[in-house]
Amino acid sequence: MKKVLVLFSHPKFEKSRANTALVDHIKDMEGVTFHDLYERYPDFHINVSAEKKLLSQHDIIIWHHPFYWYSCPPLMKQWIDMVLEFGWAYGPNGDALQSKTCLNVITTGGSREVYCSEGSNSYTIRQFLRPFEQTANLCGMNYLPPFAVMETHKLSDDDLIKHANKYGALITLLKDNLSNIDCNGFSFINDIPKLNTT
Amino acid sequence: MSGSILFEAIVFLAGAIICVSIAKKLGLSSVIGYLFAGVLIGPYVLGFIGNEGEDILHFAEFGVVMMLFLIGLEIEPKNFWNMRKTIVGMGGIQVGGTMLLSYILFALLGFDWKVALVISMAVALSSTAIALQTIKEKGLMDTTFGTSSFSILLFQDIIVIFMLGFIPLLSSTDSNASAEKHSDHTNLLESLPIGFQTLAIIMSVVLIIVAGRYLIVPMLRKVAKTGVRELLIAAALLIVFGISFLMEYVGISPALGAFLGGVVLSNSEFKHELESTLEPFKNLLLGLFFMAVGASINFIVIANSPLTIGGLLIAIIILKAIVLFITGYIFKLKLDQNLLLTCSLAQIGEFAFVLLSFAFGLNILEQEQMDIMLVITALSMSLTPIIGIINERFILPRIGTKESVKRPMDHIAKSQKIILVGFGHFGSTIGRFLRSHGVEATILDHDSNRVDFLRKMGFEVYYGDATRLDLLESAGIADAKIIICATNKINVSKAISKIVKENYPHVEMMIRTKNRYDAYELLNLGHENIYRESLETSLTLAKDVLSKMGFRKYTLTRQVQNFIKYDEDSLRRLASEPKREEDYIFKAKKELEQQEKFLNQDFKRGIVEYDNHWDSEHIRKALNKFNEE
Numbered sequence: 001m002k003k004v005l006v007l008f009s010h011p012k013f014e015k016s017r018a019n020t021a022l023v024d025h026i027k028d029m030e031g032v033t034f035h036d037l038y039e040r041y042p043d044f045h046i047n048v049s050a051e052k053k054l055l056s057q058h059d060i061i062i063w064h065h066p067f068y069w070y071s072c073p074p075l076m077k078q079w080i081d082m083v084l085e086f087g088w089a090y091g092p093n094g095d096a097l098q099s100k101t102c103l104n105v106i107t108t109g110g111s112r113e114v115y116c117s118e119g120s121n122s123y124t125i126r127q128f129l130r131p132f133e134q135t136a137n138l139c140g141m142n143y144l145p146p147f148a149v150m151e152t153h154k155l156s157d158d159d160l161i162k163h164a165n166k167y168g169a170l171i172t173l174l175k176d177n178l179s180n181i182d183c184n185g186f187s188f189i190n191d192i193p194k195l196n197t198t
Numbered sequence: 199m200s201g202s203i204l205f206e207a208i209v210f211l212a213g214a215i216i217c218v219s220i221a222k223k224l225g226l227s228s229v230i231g232y233l234f235a236g237v238l239i240g241p242y243v244l245g246f247i248g249n250e251g252e253d254i255l256h257f258a259e260f261g262v263v264m265m266l267f268l269i270g271l272e273i274e275p276k277n278f279w280n281m282r283k284t285i286v287g288m289g290g291i292q293v294g295g296t297m298l299l300s301y302i303l304f305a306l307l308g309f310d311w312k313v314a315l316v317i318s319m320a321v322a323l324s325s326t327a328i329a330l331q332t333i334k335e336k337g338l339m340d341t342t343f344g345t346s347s348f349s350i351l352l353f354q355d356i357i358v359i360f361m362l363g364f365i366p367l368l369s370s371t372d373s374n375a376s377a378e379k380h381s382d383h384t385n386l387l388e389s390l391p392i393g394f395q396t397l398a399i400i401m402s403v404v405l406i407i408v409a410g411r412y413l414i415v416p417m418l419r420k421v422a423k424t425g426v427r428e429l430l431i432a433a434a435l436l437i438v439f440g441i442s443f444l445m446e447y448v449g450i451s452p453a454l455g456a457f458l459g460g461v462v463l464s465n466s467e468f469k470h471e472l473e474s475t476l477e478p479f480k481n482l483l484l485g486l487f488f489m490a491v492g493a494s495i496n497f498i499v500i501a502n503s504p505l506t507i508g509g510l511l512i513a514i515i516i517l518k519a520i521v522l523f524i525t526g527y528i529f530k531l532k533l534d535q536n537l538l539l540t541c542s543l544a545q546i547g548e549f550a551f552v553l554l555s556f557a558f559g560l561n562i563l564e565q566e567q568m569d570i571m572l573v574i575t576a577l578s579m580s581l582t583p584i585i586g587i588i589n590e591r592f593i594l595p596r597i598g599t600k601e602s603v604k605r606p607m608d609h610i611a612k613s614q615k616i617i618l619v620g621f622g623h624f625g626s627t628i629g630r631f632l633r634s635h636g637v638e639a640t641i642l643d644h645d646s647n648r649v650d651f652l653r654k655m656g657f658e659v660y661y662g663d664a665t666r667l668d669l670l671e672s673a674g675i676a677d678a679k680i681i682i683c684a685t686n687k688i689n690v691s692k693a694i695s696k697i698v699k700e701n702y703p704h705v706e707m708m709i710r711t712k713n714r715y716d717a718y719e720l721l722n723l724g725h726e727n728i729y730r731e732s733l734e735t736s737l738t739l740a741k742d743v744l745s746k747m748g749f750r751k752y753t754l755t756r757q758v759q760n761f762i763k764y765d766e767d768s769l770r771r772l773a774s775e776p777k778r779e780e781d782y783i784f785k786a787k788k789e790l791e792q793q794e795k796f797l798n799q800d801f802k803r804g805i806v807e808y809d810n811h812w813d814s815e816h817i818r819k820a821l822n823k824f825n826e827e
Contacts, residue, residue: 012812014750042751066812073812075752109817153818 001031002175005058006105009037009065009076018107018152018160019066025164031175033058037075044078051083056096060174061141063132064105067148070121070128072104080135089139101174102136103144103189104129105167111151126187142180145189169195209246213239214485227332230583232485236492237580247493255490259548260442261483262327264476266355266453267438269330269348270460271469272339278461281349288346288525289353292543295521296322303513309567312368316557317571319361321514325547326351326453327487328582332542337663337690341645343535346526347542355454358549359399362449362556369560402448406441406455410462418468434475437463451549491548495576499569511574515581519544534594534646541589545578546571615640615674617681619664619694621648624710624731625684629657639682640673665693667701675702683709686731688716695725714769721773737761768796 006026010019013036027034035054041047055061065072083089088096106125114120115128126133129146136143147170149155149163173194186192213235221231239246247254273281300321304314329347338344414437421433438456445455463472500507519540526536551572558568618629618639625641632639641657642664643649649661660673664685675681681698683691691709698705708727711717717728741754 010812011752012750014753015813015815017815038752039750042755068812153821 002059002101002177003057004029004032004060004062004171004174005054006032006034006062006064007037007076007079008034009063009073009079011038011073011075013038016066016107018149018155018163019064021157021160021164022064022105022107022149022167025168026171029168029171032171037079038073041075044075046079046082048082048085051079052085052088052096055083055100059100061097061100061102062105063102065107067106067108067125067128070123071131084135084139095140098140100141101144101178102139102141104132104146106146106148107152108148108150109153124187144178144180145183145186147189166190166195206247209239210235210486210489213246213489218485227335227583227586228485229328229331229335229488232488233492233580233583236489237495238492239489240493240495242495242497254486255494255548255551258483258487258490261480261485261487262548263442263452263456264438264480264483265327265330267441267456267460268473268476268480270457270462271464271473273461274464275461281345284346284349284529285353288529289350289357291525291528292350292521293322293354293357295524296518299517299521300514303517312562313567315368316365316553316562317567319365320550320553320571320575321518321546323354323358323547323549323553324351324518324543325545325579325582326355327484327548328545328579329542331484332583332586337687338538338644341535342531342647343538343542346529346531346535346539350522350525350539350543352454352457354547354549355451355457358553359450359454361553365553365557365562366560368557368562398448399450402444402450402455403458405444406458407462410459410466414459414463415466415468418466418471422468422471430471431475434472435479437472438476487548491576491579494572495580496569496573499573500577503570507570507573507577510570511577511581514546514574515544515578515585518546532646532650533597537589537593537597538586541585542582544585545582546575547579550575615678617642617670617673617675617678619643619681619683619690620685621652621659622684622686624686625682628682628684633657640678642669642673665690665697667697670694670697675705678702678705680706680708683707685710686712688712688719692719692723695720695723699724717769718773721770733762733765 008019008023010016013019013023023034026032033054063072063076065076071077084097085094087094108115108125110121112125115123115125117123125146125148133143147167149160149167155163170189178194182192182194183189189195214232217235217238218228218231221228221234238244241247297318300318301314304317305311309317329351333339333344333347339348418430418433421429437459441455441459442452445452463469522540522543523536526539531539554563554568554571554575557563558565563571614637616632616637616639618625618632619642621629621641621643625643629639629641638658641649641652641659643652643659643661644663646661649659652659660669662669664670670681675698681694683694685691688711691711695707695709698707706727707725708729709720709725710729710731711720712731714730717730720728737758741751741758744754745751
């Protein structure tokens, strides 16, 4: 069974219904390490060696964050900048993350419809996530399509529970080895058949 | 000529003002000024003051009592308890050693053994007034030398009780005769057996401690509530008078009682009020005391036997100095601290006046013996400041911790010189952090042990009083970019800031302050870089409390930044407000009122609620509202 590291970054977690629902559902699952970056590093002073050690102990890396201004919150960028060091994560001998699996789990206010060439945001989520995708690629990781909970402002409590359950199911799948083939052709991992069997 | 009280007051005050300001101009201790003023107005020079000098001396001894009360206020009970070994150890060796040597001296000179014993007791005691006043004036109370001197003096205050109890046993006459001759020394206990006396003494000490907690503090609270300033002055005086009366009644030195009273009150909220109220009284009374000592020097006695007196004076000072030096050596004082101790306590103190006249009253001493010893006492007290100057100007610069040591210029930081004043808990952290960045601050400190240690660690350190312009100049203030005042003494910081602003306005000042009130003052003096030592640490603690209660750390971190910003802004706003009637005496009450105001503002402002960043709920509500419209 593979081990999952959830790198969670939310500057105001206490005010986020959607993320509270998601996190509450998965943080105590077996084989999951829930790592709350804003709580751990409120002063942005990241302990790089501790983070590297944590990464090496896990097979699945999840960047879980709200989708702010088409990107991640600043502490997560700080984490990427500091932890994914040259000569460790990439570059010569930089093979520490080789063949691990990586994906973004995001929450957005906008709907799927606004994230397309005709929509008000002009580009798709997948396009906005290119920097993350290429970061994973450069580090030799398999990058999977994102798990996205969208239109969070409109979601009812029941909707949130459904999303949280799906997040949990996804993590269970990931632990049991979910391959890239399962995700072929899907923009969101939410939509793959294995998660929508019923 | 000297009949009217007004005239006497004028003579004393004018003498003090003229002589002390001259002494200060010459860079001498104020004690010298007062002593010289006393000699000048005394019966043998200008003759303004006649033989009432001794009565005044008795009255002015109250200044010593007040001084010990004030010192007590600065020593918390716990610290006092920690000093017990030094007090008994150093004090015991000093008093024992001096008594032994001077007994031998006077016995060899052919004095009767009783006389020699009484004199040796008097000789063993030093002058609390002169020594402590000088130490406090130089701000050396928290150095090794300061605490050692204080410990010895305190032990003497205690031991004098036993001496006064012991002297009557030497008397061959019956006690009635002595009572007639010296009625002011009879007290409640003389007629009681020794056991009861001890019991009464212990009881009265307990009484002071209990009364301090349960009587004096509640009384002060009531007085403060009335809002009448002079009542607090009256209350402060009442406390000191009351304690002294009680102590004299049971036969303990009033100074010792006052000291205990001070220690008991050192934890109370009225500490600073009492200090600022009694300080001027103490200073004037001590001044009067020194003048009375000067006036009491009997030049006729000196003229009659100049050689005896001169010889004895020198012998006694040397003898006391030797014992003090050995005491300091046993207690591992560094050479320069030890020399300071030796020079500051090598006189016969004011207790000698009491002991000698007491023994004279009991017919142990003859008139001539007493006169000679009294003159020697007064002279030795007058010589102390002079010996101190010789030590500081000529001996100390040659040995021990030098004011500065030459050291090769090895750093680029030389071009951007930083001066750090004070290397205690606060300053040392600054120094370490600067050094970890390759920035070597030039350090000024007045604790020679610390200075030596720092020099060993390779720091450039100047030793001495940082409020002296010449020391600042030799430390290179002229080329400095920044001077950091990390001392916890706001008066030192203020003095430095004044000197630097006047003489080297281009040097930037960064100043540590204890609280917002000191910060107000410095802001009003035009200083911008004020660092309140309590602000960030207490907020960090509060932040961690809230974090443990479940608040998110990042939000708290941001709120701490907001709070600091808000508090700094309000500090600057309040400092710039025109001063309303400043009622320092009820500052404690004012502080509470202001705290309450701040808390109310915090509550109204609801800082946490204003912070809507990243708050999806906030966005949701706004969107819903927009859609409804």
